[in-house]
Amino acid sequence: MSDNLSLKAFVVLLKASKSIEELIKKDISSHGMKSSDFAVIEAVYSKGKQTIRQISEAVLINTGSITYVIDKLENNGLVERINCKEDRRVVYIQITDKGKELMDEIFPKHQQVIESLFEGISAEEKEIVINVLKKVGKKGETIR
Template sequence: MSDNLSLKAFVVLMKASKSIQEAIKHDISNQGMRTSDFSILEALYHKGRLTVREVSEAVLINTGSITYVIDKLEKKGLLERSNCKEDRRVVYIQITEEGKQLMDTIFPQHQQVIEELFDGIAEEDIETTINVLKQVGIKASQEKADDN
């Protein structure tokens, strides 16, 4: 593949990613939430009970920062912690009924915003984009692992 084409694809990907992130951040702030709060609640809403580490990996927030966000969400009654009986080092996080009700209200709107970003793009093109981005992500992860 031409170096120029790879570079162009990279630049377009980065610009698109920035624009998408800004649109999503705007949507989430319109719901009166911070992106980190929403991301954690969304992970728990869709995946159920997770460990702090699993939440951190799902939302791409480091474990040091995530504790602060979890504390705030717990004080608001939107999630709760529970200790693992087999391993005291493991802490589970789960969404509360109040948190679920909040997500039942705001997630459909959020999903609509995402759907609108892809409106007018052929389903086949979206599937191709998914497959290409997965391949690039896997390759980048492998190269990072090879460096370590």
């Protein structure tokens, strides 16, 4: 019986993930951005300047692809590269004033879309979802 529940939980998780991903892509594209662009600019908007590696790990985009995304964002004046004074090999990515203005406008709207996904779900239920998904994710890392 638990095997059937595990399979059912897996299928429900995948379907929910796909549904949420489609909603988020639609929301982000309504602001004239691609998901990868939004993920990168949101990372530096929320956390401040970061290295390309830090951003890559945070947004789950490989470093080869992320350079292309950062180049586009930089060409649009939304982020800028800053060389590290202590280590010439390190380059930081920082949001520009133009990028901050854009995110100040669109991020609250994006956050509201996410909030609407969880309407009617109690704080306790959200905590349960968070904890269960963390356990599943950690288990997945050990099985590899």
